[in-house]
Amino acid sequence: AQKVTQAQTEISVVEKEDVTLDCVYETRDTTYYLFWYKQPPSGELVFLIRRNSFDEQNEISGRYSWNFQKSTSSFNFTITASQVVDSAVYFCALSEISNEGAQKLVFGQGTRLTINP
Amino acid sequence: DVKVTQSSRYLVKRTGEKVFLECVQDMDHENMFWYRQDPGLGLRLIYFSYDVKMKEKGDIPEGYSVSREKKERFSLILESASTNQTSMYLCASRPQGPNTEAFFGQGTRLTVV
Numbered sequence: 001a002q003k004v005t006q007a008q009t010e011i012s013v014v015e016k017e018d019v020t021l022d023c024v025y026e027t028r029d030t031t032y033y034l035f036w037y038k039q040p041p042s043g044e045l046v047f048l049i050r051r052n053s054f055d056e057q058n059e060i061s062g063r064y065s066w067n068f069q070k071s072t073s074s075f076n077f078t079i080t081a082s083q084v085v086d087s088a089v090y091f092c093a094l095s096e097i098s099n100e101g102a103q104k105l106v107f108g109q110g111t112r113l114t115i116n117p
Numbered sequence: 118d119v120k121v122t123q124s125s126r127y128l129v130k131r132t133g134e135k136v137f138l139e140c141v142q143d144m145d146h147e148n149m150f151w152y153r154q155d156p157g158l159g160l161r162l163i164y165f166s167y168d169v170k171m172k173e174k175g176d177i178p179e180g181y182s183v184s185r186e187k188k189e190r191f192s193l194i195l196e197s198a199s200t201n202q203t204s205m206y207l208c209a210s211r212p213q214g215p216n217t218e219a220f221f222g223q224g225t226r227l228t229v230v
Contacts, residue, residue, distance in 0.1 A: 018208040025118045043187060045207070045221040052216060091160060095215045103148065103215050104175070109159035 003027065004094050004108035012114040021091030021111045029053075033095040034075045035105070036066065040088045050074060051112045058097055082115045089113070120144070122207050123222040130229050136195040136224050140208030146220075147213050149191035151175075151183065154205040154224070166191055198229045 005024045013019050017095040025034060049059065051068050059066045063080045077085050092108045124139035142149065149166050152160040152175075162175030166185040179204060184192045191210075193200055205226050211219040 006159070029149065031215070034217065039220075043205075043224045045209075045219075047192040047220075050216055050218060097215075098165075098173055100167075100173055102165070102173055103211070103213070103217075104162060104165055105150065105174075105211070105219055106207070107160035108150070109157060 001117050003096065003106045004092055006090075006092055006108035006111050008111045009109070010112045010114070012116060013100045014116050017079050017083060018078060019082050019113065019115075021092075021113065023075045023077065023080075023108060025075065025092070025094045027073075027094060029096060032069065035093040035095070036039050036075075036077050036100075037091045037093060037107075039091065039110070045091065048058045053086055054112050079113075084117055087113060087115045119206055121220050121222040123206075123225050125225050126223060128225055128227045130195075130198050130201065130227065132199060132229055134195075134198045134229075136198045136227070136229075138193040138195075138208075138227070140191045140193070140210075140222055141189055142210035142220070143189065143192075144212070144220065146210040148211040149185065150209040150211070150219065151181075151191065151193045152207045152209065154207055155176070160207065161195065172173050183184055192197075198213060198227075200229050203227060203229045217220075 032053045034051045037045045039045045065078045068078045089110045091110045121142045147204045151167040164183040166172045177205045208222040209219040
């Protein structure tokens with residue numbers, strides 16, 4: 001079963017529009033961590049934010065904001081006043097414990113975001 | 118600057134060849150990972166290692182093996198390459214702890230012909 005689901009495969013908006021990327025996760029852990037990564041056209045994934053399961057406060061960083069809702073198992077990412085440089089593939093990830101007690105990162109399918117001028 | 122370096126950016130191999138993808142990190146991280154990235158499927162975990170000589174299967178280990186003889190190096194091995202292993206391969210490393218971020222290499226685009 002998919003542990004992290006990003007239902008939006010591709011999104012295309014015009015510059016300056018706001019856009020929200022959805023992420024729904026599934027875990028049996030009571031303590032867990034969620035992440036967002038950005039993959040620009042160059043290919044290398046870049047860390048954006050982490051959130052732990054006991055902190056449901058939303059976070060804002062410039063034009064970026066994150067809405068974590070434990071009740072719906074969602075961790076959505078909003079870009080306000082989008083810019084062409086925001087064009088990338090965005091991944092949501094969940095840190096979970098493996099069968100042998102190791103920490104692994106499980107990623108969603110990714111959402112390709114295109115911002116048109 | 119933290120660094121995860123993959124030995125090749127592009128690779129073309131023939132069906133049936135044994136293929137080695139190398140990854141080196143300079144951050145003294147305990148954990149290292151190999152993912153493959155395919156359109157519509159996101160990043161899928163192949164194998165990961167949480168210590169030297171320790172490894173664990175990910176979600177899609179079939180057709181692959183790994184080696185971690187030294188802490189800084191994690192190798193992915195395709196025992197007998199097949200065309201369905203044509204993909205982008207991403208290596209990552211991560212310190213201990215569930216809240217730590219992973220650092221990624223630039224990726225290796227492997228084409229098996």
